[in-house]
Amino acid sequence: MIWHITKKEFYQNLITARFIVGTILTIVLVVIITLILIEEYNLKNESYNNNLQQNENHLKDVYVYSEIESRAVKPPEILSIFHGGISRKLGNLVYVRRQEAPYQASDDVMDNPLLKIFQYVDIFLVFKLIFSLMALLFAFDLFSGEKENGTLKLMLSSRVSRAQLFAGKIFGGMLSLTLTLILGILIHLLVMILSPKVFITEEIVVRLFIILIITFFYTASFFIIGALVSTLTHRSATSLTMNLFTWVVLVIGLPNIANYAAERLKPIESIKIINEKAKALQKEFENKLDSYSETNPEPPGGTVISGSTDEYGGYYKFRRANLNQFKFYKHFIPFSENLRQEYADKIYSVRQNFLTTLKSQANFVNQSTIFSPVRMYQILIAIMTRTDLENHIDFLSQARIHRTQMLDYFKSKNAYRVTRFFTIMTEQEAPDVTSASVFQDGSEGDRIWERSSIEWEDRPHLSLEDFPRFIYKNESLSRSLQKALPVFSALVFFNVLFFALGFYCFTRYDVR
Amino acid sequence: MLINLILKELKNNLTSLRFLLTLVLTLIMIIISTFIFVGQYHEKLTDFRELENKKNEQLIDNSNNLSSLASQQQTIHLSPTRMELIAEGGIKHLPKMFRVSTFQIYEPEFVSTENNFMNRFTNIDWTFIIAFLLSFFAILLTYDAATGEKSDGTLRLLLSHSVSRSTVISSKYLSALITIVIPLILGIILSLLLAAFFGQVAYSSLEIAKIIFYTIAALFYLSIFMLFGLLVTSLTKNSVTSIIILLFIWVISAILIPNSGGKIAAKFFQIPTREQIDQQIRDKRSEISDAHMAEYEMTFAWNGDPRAEWVPYRCRAVNAMADARNQINHDYMNQRINQVKRAKSILKISPTTVFSSLSEQICTTGLDHFEYFYQQIVDYRNQLRQFIIETDKSDPDSPHQIYEWESSPMSQKPVNSNAIPRFQEKELSLFKTIQKALSNFAILIVFNAVLFIAVFVAFGRYDVR
Numbered sequence: 003m004i005w006h007i008t009k010k011e012f013y014q015n016l017i018t019a020r021f022i023v024g025t026i027l028t029i030v031l032v033v034i035i036t037l038i039l040i041e042e043y044n045l046k047n048e049s050y051n052n053n054l055q056q057n058e059n060h061l062k063d064v065y066v067y068s069e070i071e072s073r074a075v076k077p078p079e080i081l082s083i084f085h086g087g088i089s090r091k092l093g094n095l096v097y098v099r100r101q102e103a104p105y106q107a108s109d110d111v112m113d114n115p116l117l118k119i120f121q122y123v124d125i126f127l128v129f130k131l132i133f134s135l136m137a138l139l140f141a142f143d144l145f146s147g148e149k150e151n152g153t154l155k156l157m158l159s160s161r162v163s164r165a166q167l168f169a170g171k172i173f174g175g176m177l178s179l180t181l182t183l184i185l186g187i188l189i190h191l192l193v194m195i196l197s198p199k200v201f202i203t204e205e206i207v208v209r210l211f212i213i214l215i216i217t218f219f220y221t222a223s224f225f226i227i228g229a230l231v232s233t234l235t236h237r238s239a240t241s242l243t244m245n246l247f248t249w250v251v252l253v254i255g256l257p258n259i260a261n262y263a264a265e266r267l268k269p270i271e272s273i274k275i276i277n278e279k280a281k282a283l284q285k286e287f288e289n290k291l292d293s294y295s296e297t298n299p300e301p302p303g304g305t306v307i308s309g310s311t312d313e314y315g316g317y318y319k320f321r322r323a324n325l326n327q328f329k330f331y332k333h334f335i336p337f338s339e340n341l342r343q344e345y346a347d348k349i350y351s352v353r354q355n356f357l358t359t360l361k362s363q364a365n366f367v368n369q370s371t372i373f374s375p376v377r378m379y380q381i382l383i384a385i386m387t388r389t390d391l392e393n394h395i396d397f398l399s400q401a402r403i404h405r406t407q408m409l410d411y412f413k414s415k416n417a418y419r420v421t422r423f424f425t426i427m428t429e430q431e432a433p434d435v436t437s438a439s440v441f442q443d444g445s446e447g448d449r450i451w452e453r454s455s456i457e458w459e460d461r462p463h464l465s466l467e468d469f470p471r472f473i474y475k476n477e478s479l480s481r482s483l484q485k486a487l488p489v490f491s492a493l494v495f496f497n498v499l500f501f502a503l504g505f506y507c508f509t510r511y512d513v514r
Numbered sequence: 515m516l517i518n519l520i521l522k523e524l525k526n527n528l529t530s531l532r533f534l535l536t537l538v539l540t541l542i543m544i545i546i547s548t549f550i551f552v553g554q555y556h557e558k559l560t561d562f563r564e565l566e567n568k569k570n571e572q573l574i575d576n577s578n579n580l581s582s583l584a585s586q587q588q589t590i591h592l593s594p595t596r597m598e599l600i601a602e603g604g605i606k607h608l609p610k611m612f613r614v615s616t617f618q619i620y621e622p623e624f625v626s627t628e629n630n631f632m633n634r635f636t637n638i639d640w641t642f643i644i645a646f647l648l649s650f651f652a653i654l655l656t657y658d659a660a661t662g663e664k665s666d667g668t669l670r671l672l673l674s675h676s677v678s679r680s681t682v683i684s685s686k687y688l689s690a691l692i693t694i695v696i697p698l699i700l701g702i703i704l705s706l707l708l709a710a711f712f713g714q715v716a717y718s719s720l721e722i723a724k725i726i727f728y729t730i731a732a733l734f735y736l737s738i739f740m741l742f743g744l745l746v747t748s749l750t751k752n753s754v755t756s757i758i759i760l761l762f763i764w765v766i767s768a769i770l771i772p773n774s775g776g777k778i779a780a781k782f783f784q785i786p787t788r789e790q791i792d793q794q795i796r797d798k799r800s801e802i803s804d805a806h807m808a809e810y811e812m813t814f815a816w817n818g819d820p821r822a823e824w825v826p827y828r829c830r831a832v833n834a835m836a837d838a839r840n841q842i843n844h845d846y847m848n849q850r851i852n853q854v855k856r857a858k859s860i861l862k863i864s865p866t867t868v869f870s871s872l873s874e875q876i877c878t879t880g881l882d883h884f885e886y887f888y889q890q891i892v893d894y895r896n897q898l899r900q901f902i903i904e905t906d907k908s909d910p911d912s913p914h915q916i917y918e919w920e921s922s923p924m925s926q927k928p929v930n931s932n933a934i935p936r937f938q939e940k941e942l943s944l945f946k947t948i949q950k951a952l953s954n955f956a957i958l959i960v961f962n963a964v965l966f967i968a969v970f971v972a973f974g975r976y977d978v979r
Binding site for chain 2: 018019020023024027031038041042088091092113114115116117118119120121122123127128131132135139143239240242243244246247250251254255257258259261262264265266270360361363364367380391
């Protein structure tokens with residue numbers, strides 16, 4: 003019997019204006035927005051490859067260990083076409099250097115920053131708005147409408163039980179909505195498959211299928227809210243009004259207010275204070291270096307490659323150095339590099355505390371409104387499209403692991419103890435002169451100094467074939483599912499609860 | 515007759531559930547938005563005053579030497595404005611300060627002050643409440659104006675009397691308009707009172723005048739959605755079809771179109787990147803330096819003597835470079851501002867974009883505030899430069915060569931610290947505001963006029979059976 007009612011409802015819905023208008027609109031919006039976002043994805047992909055290339059170019063052009071830096075780049079996520087998520091604005095490029103543990107990423111696709119005043123449109127936004135509205139518009143007159151037509155009395159006078167009628171009507175309505183939903187996702191997928199530069203893997207298809215299921219439950223939750231309101235009212239017009247107000251509160255009002263509440267209730271330290279703390283630590287580090295230089299002054303002389311030496315930043319590139327300098331740097335560099343690691347860790351722990359508070363503020367927003375299907379939907383989609391906050395944080399920690407690999411590489415090469423750290427000149431070639439004699443034209447020292455001149459360009463680069471390259475490890479499907487499971491169960495529970503509530507109200511509904 | 519009909523409709527509207535919910539929700543949102551604003555405003559004001567004092571102290575410190583005053587970098591902050599209660603305009607995503615010296619305006623830092631780990635959200639201000647909530651309610655008030663009465667059978671009855679169709683539709687339009695005015699005006703008054711009595715934020719008469727202008731604009735905006743409602747209801751046979759078409763129109767015009775500006779700008783109005791501009795500056799610089807090298811080969815060897823005979827050549831070369839750089843940077847800033855503006859102008863197919871940019875123009879907030887602020891910074895730099903040149907002229911000991919590389923070839927005398935021009939942000943006069951907002955206002959009126967005619971035609975042909 004339920005099946006009969008479901009079928010009847012389904013066929014009836016298919017020919018209504020709301021179904022036709024809603025479906026056509028969904029399809030048109032999905033096609034337009036997917037096409038625009040694919041273009042954006044292609045740009046990001048180009049920039050990703052460009053970054054990889056520049057990283058290789060840099061590693062091929064390295065003469066001394068101290069100038070090595072590596073780029074950790076996160077490849078663009080294909081599913082970000084569906085939902086840009088939070089990682090869209092957090093950047094995808096980290097410069098991994100000895101002197102700093104990565105704590106934030108920069109955005110390599112630099113466009114006009116003033117454009118930030120615009121918000122972002124993606125498929126998720128369209129689905130969030132359209133499916134919730136469609137669900138309410140399908141459900142608001144489920145019972146009140148039939149009552150107004152007088153058909154509800156008629157139906158219940160036959161041998162249909164209220165339970166069957168209730169379930170049948172809800173399944174029928176949801177079936178027609180699911181049709182639109184499947185069409186929407188399929189067309190999104192189709193547009194992506196047809197575009198030459200987007201490579202759809204099986205995992206993407208599976209993830210889109212899961213997104214489909216999540217969206218189904220999201221739509222269902224609004225449908226059931228609509229049905230519940232319908233069983234509580236006796237006129238369709240009233241039901242519609244109440245439903246639409248619920249929609250405004252859930253979709254427009256609540257998410258915005260929750261952010262403010264988080265800002266008020268979980269205030270964060272100003273970034274300025276954090277920057278000052280980090281700066282103070284950096285200063286402390288520089289002072290320690292200075293005090294070392296005071297007790298063991300650096301011997302004068304030597305020429306650096308212009309613009310390429312930054313003692314505090316740990317970057318030395320000597321064109322020529324004299325023997326005394328070789329002796330000095332052999333002791334200074336192990337000392338300074340150890341200190342540098344120590345302070346990099348200290349500064350990072352300050353930054354990390356700050357990041358934790360940022361994260362807990364963001365989580366507060368999610369937790370405080372977790373009862374709203376809109377929030378659950380947003381969390382779940384972000385997880386499934388791998389554009390949630392945790393993914394970004396994971397990217398940063400992968401970049402930090404890459405930095406550790408880089409430091410290990412230095413250790414394995416004994417880089418801090420070899421002169422190749424700061425110059426290409428060998429100790430044997432180093433002239434045994436002091437600066438005083440060098441600058442006397444025609445003196446012995448000057449002649450030795452002149453003879454010691456070497457051409458860097460003729461010497462070989464450092465061979466960095468075995469230097470570790472950053473390879474981004476994508477979150478696996480099982481990990482995503484594991485993360486999504488609690489919220490997904492909450493969404494399903496929401497559905498079951500409201501279904502039960504709706505059913506209870508319907509059993510007491512006055513059908514006259 | 516019209517009056518009678520309006521009164522009847524009005525009574526119907528005011529006793530309806532939708533009106534009650536509209537009123538309650540609007541007032542709740544207004545209260546929330548006012549309290550949020552007041553808290554933020556006072557915080558911003560305290561910070562701003564602190565920074566102002568710091569800036570002043572630095573100016574006084576540097577007034578003992580004209581040359582150090584000339585090269586001093588002042589950090590000038592955007593002043594918080596009370597009008598942000600009305601329209602915030604995304605100012606939190608724009609740079610809030612410029613560093614300025616006599617020689618240049620530095621590239622501002624584009625750092626958002628919000629927690630990046632949180633999802634983006636719209637500021638809850640009056641414009642948000644009007645553009646999203648009240649426009650939604652405007653649709654809810656009118657979607658069944660024709661279809662509802664038709665299904666009740668009262669429309670036939672009504673038209674069988676000696677009432678013209680135009681009277682009926684006018685009465686429906688006007689009564690809906692009056693209905694929406696109530697939460698609008700009540701909300702605005704409540705917000706102003708709350709701000710004044712609980713938040714100690716009082717508005718000047720100029721600001722009140724602007725707010726009145728804003729309210730009129732808001733009414734024209736809401737009227738557009740009512741006319742949309744009346745048009746669609748006159749073109750459809752039942753209320754459900756009418757509401758679904760209207761809600762889709764609303765979603766597209768109030769949410770999707772206004773937010774797609776970033777994509778439109780990136781696609782249709784491309785501008786050079788910062789790196790390209792930096793390259794341009796470097797090219798220009800070497801071009802100028804080559805030209806001046808030929809003129810006097812010693813130009814770039816500085817030996818510390820401010821009165822050396824070639825210092826004027828050096829001064830000319832350096833200033834030429836600085837002027838070229840400043841011009842390129844200035845043009846680039848304008849390009850960026852114009853890119854956003856152009857994207858917005860395409861989005862004006864949606865009345866919501868028109869209204870939100872109109873409200874930013876009236877309040878001088880958001881991008882308009884940033885642009886106006888930048889213009890004032892440019893003026894201020896010229897003023898400061900003029901002041902430095904004049905003061906330097908009055909010093910007989912100075913070699914009068916003012917340029918940014920060295921400070922010794924100009925006056926080293928102390929300056930009267932009270933005479934130094936201070937940056938003071940100006941408020942736009944009412945006349946200028948209206949002048950600026952006029953084109954957007956005209957668009958709103960055109961929207962209204964076109965829809966109004968369409969509604970009359972559609973309802974005139976409506977099949978009431």
